[in-house]
Amino acid sequence: MKTFSHLHENLLQGKFVVTGECGPPRGANKAVIDKKISLLKGYVDAVNVTDNQTAIVRMSSIAASAHLVAAGLEPVMQMVVRDRNRIAIQSDIMGAYSLGIRNILCLSGDHQKFGSQPDAMNVFDIDSVNLVRTVRDMREKGKDMSGFVLDVAPQMFIGAAANPFADPFEYRVIRLAKKIDAGVDFIQTQCIYNIDRFKEWIKRANDEGLTERVYILGGVTPLRSAGMARYMNNKVAGMDVPSDIIKRMDGIGKKNQADEGIKICLETIEVLKELTGVHGVHIMAIEWEEAVAKIVEQAGLK
Amino acid sequence: MITASQKPINEIIELVEPYKKVLILGCGTCVKTCFSGGEDEVAVLASALRLSFKKMVRSIEIEELTIERQCENEFIQEASSGIARNDAVLSLACGAGVQALAKQFLKEVVLPGLNTTFIGIQESPGIFTEECSGCGNCSLAIFGGICPVTRCAKKLLNGPCGGSQKGFCEIDPDTHCAWHLIIERLTTLGQMDNLKTYIPPKNWNTSLSGGPRKLIREDHII
Numbered sequence: 001m002k003t004f005s006h007l008h009e010n011l012l013q014g015k016f017v018v019t020g021e022c023g024p025p026r027g028a029n030k031a032v033i034d035k036k037i038s039l040l041k042g043y044v045d046a047v048n049v050t051d052n053q054t055a056i057v058r059m060s061s062i063a064a065s066a067h068l069v070a071a072g073l074e075p076v077m078q079m080v081v082r083d084r085n086r087i088a089i090q091s092d093i094m095g096a097y098s099l100g101i102r103n104i105l106c107l108s109g110d111h112q113k114f115g116s117q118p119d120a121m122n123v124f125d126i127d128s129v130n131l132v133r134t135v136r137d138m139r140e141k142g143k144d145m146s147g148f149v150l151d152v153a154p155q156m157f158i159g160a161a162a163n164p165f166a167d168p169f170e171y172r173v174i175r176l177a178k179k180i181d182a183g184v185d186f187i188q189t190q191c192i193y194n195i196d197r198f199k200e201w202i203k204r205a206n207d208e209g210l211t212e213r214v215y216i217l218g219g220v221t222p223l224r225s226a227g228m229a230r231y232m233n234n235k236v237a238g239m240d241v242p243s244d245i246i247k248r249m250d251g252i253g254k255k256n257q258a259d260e261g262i263k264i265c266l267e268t269i270e271v272l273k274e275l276t277g278v279h280g281v282h283i284m285a286i287e288w289e290e291a292v293a294k295i296v297e298q299a300g301l302k
Numbered sequence: 303m304i305t306a307s308q309k310p311i312n313e314i315i316e317l318v319e320p321y322k323k324v325l326i327l328g329c330g331t332c333v334k335t336c337f338s339g340g341e342d343e344v345a346v347l348a349s350a351l352r353l354s355f356k357k358m359v360r361s362i363e364i365e366e367l368t369i370e371r372q373c374e375n376e377f378i379q380e381a382s383s384g385i386a387r388n389d390a391v392l393s394l395a396c397g398a399g400v401q402a403l404a405k406q407f408l409k410e411v412v413l414p415g416l417n418t419t420f421i422g423i424q425e426s427p428g429i430f431t432e433e434c435s436g437c438g439n440c441s442l443a444i445f446g447g448i449c450p451v452t453r454c455a456k457k458l459l460n461g462p463c464g465g466s467q468k469g470f471c472e473i474d475p476d477t478h479c480a481w482h483l484i485i486e487r488l489t490t491l492g493q494m495d496n497l498k499t500y501i502p503p504k505n506w507n508t509s510l511s512g513g514p515r516k517l518i519r520e521d522h523i524i
Contacts, residue, residue, distance in 0.1 A: 108463045110465075124458070125504075130459075130460070161464060167466050170485070175462070182500065237464070
């Protein structure tokens with residue numbers, strides 16, 4: 001079978017994969033990327049490069065991904081439909097492929113209201129399901145959205161997000177099926193703290209036979225402090241941090257909270273490893289890339 | 303209806319300041335219904351302006367008139383003598399009304415007194431909500447009569463984003479998630495299968511992306 005990227009190859013071989021995350025800098029400083037590369041390289045199979053996450057303007061995901069390619073670390077280029085119409089989207093996918101980028105994560109994108117420039121106009125010309133389909137059609141049919149046959153068509157391994165913690169819960173599995181039908185190869189989930197709800201979601205996905213058609217990487221984010229746990233629960237859209245996790249963090253002295261956060265993260269990974277239908281873990285150590293090596297080593301995933 | 307809200311009084315003062323005689327022209331249809339441009343609002347605004355100019359020790363003559371609809375030439379004619387008597391018209395109509403006046407009275411100054419907001423309804427007394435974007439290609443039949451193009455902050459056509467929680471939208475805890483409403487309604491109607499259907503990229507050609515739109519009714523062209 002043809003493989004589209006190393007991440008794809010690892011998943012095909014049945015490896016429990018690890019992906020990390022690299023947020024590009026608010027500026028043109030390549031050194032920031034280089035530092036994150038040095039912290040992640042050797043510990044993860046691929047690294048998501050975020051696309052103006054939380055609608056804050058940063059170095060482009062394509063450029064930062066290209067820096068990763070040059071450094072020999074495989075990127076998963078994130079692309080949101082918030083800022084580009086279908087013309088720009090297709091053009092950027094072609095450009096990204098020409099730069100050696102082989103994985104793409106198709107997202108709607110955080111609303112600009114949360115960002116540094118809420119006065120901006122958003123685009124949302126196509127939705128994330130149609131973005132998945134667009135990349136798939138380029139790969140499978142060699143055509144752009146107009147049906148034009150491309151000279152060299154991008155052949156990317158296609159990812160999308162799923163949030164088992166958003167409502168309405170009943171619809172979350174239908175939406176997952178829709179993304180799979182559109183052509184998604186792998187899913188990275190929202191950060192998992194509410195394990196019971198995640199188990200219920202994956203059970204339904206298993207029952208529907210969906211996990212045989214897509215690779216699921218469970219999302220984890222190590223908590224650095226009790227304050228962060230509360231902030232994520234209250235302020236971050238679509239996030240569910242159960243009160244027992246917040247209590248547990250609260251019960252630890254400030255100095256040791258970060259260690260406790262890593263401990264919780266490791267416990268979650270242990271659960272994920274045993275769950276049918278979970279094929280890997282996506283570690284989003286937000287501006288805390290140092291934690292990734294520790295987590296990967298202690299989880300025995302290196 | 304088309305909803306609108308009155309511009310802040312200071313902005314209106316700045317707009318009318320260069321003129322000695324101003325006609326405040328109300329519109330008796332949509333903007334009257336949303337309490338921003340009918341007879342009552344014309345009267346209140348006229349008093350406020352007179353008072354403000356008096357305080358500034360400046361003189362201004364303000365005339366008041368409200369016509370049925372500023373977007374129809376037939377009604378606009380009723381305002382022609384009033385417009386002729388004044389230096390400027392402050393229109394309390396939607397943007398279509400303001401422009402209809404400007405088209406009819408080529409040499410007169412027409413100023414907007416309202417900010418036009420959206421096509422909507424009065425959901426409950428005093429609360430108006432946006433319902434339609436006039437995209438030119440209505441899909442309400444598949445979405446149970448709830449429009450995701452207008453009411454989803456991301457115009458998503460294939461289901462809710464990850465930010466929908468407890469029925470509300472991530473951008474504002476007071477805004478219902480359109481997708482939550484769609485799912486509830488289609489569940490009630492027994493039409494959830496509609497949502498399993500893949501919805502292709504929308505053709506925006508019929509919306510504003512195709513440039514200013516025209517509706518042509520050959521049977522009514524004289």
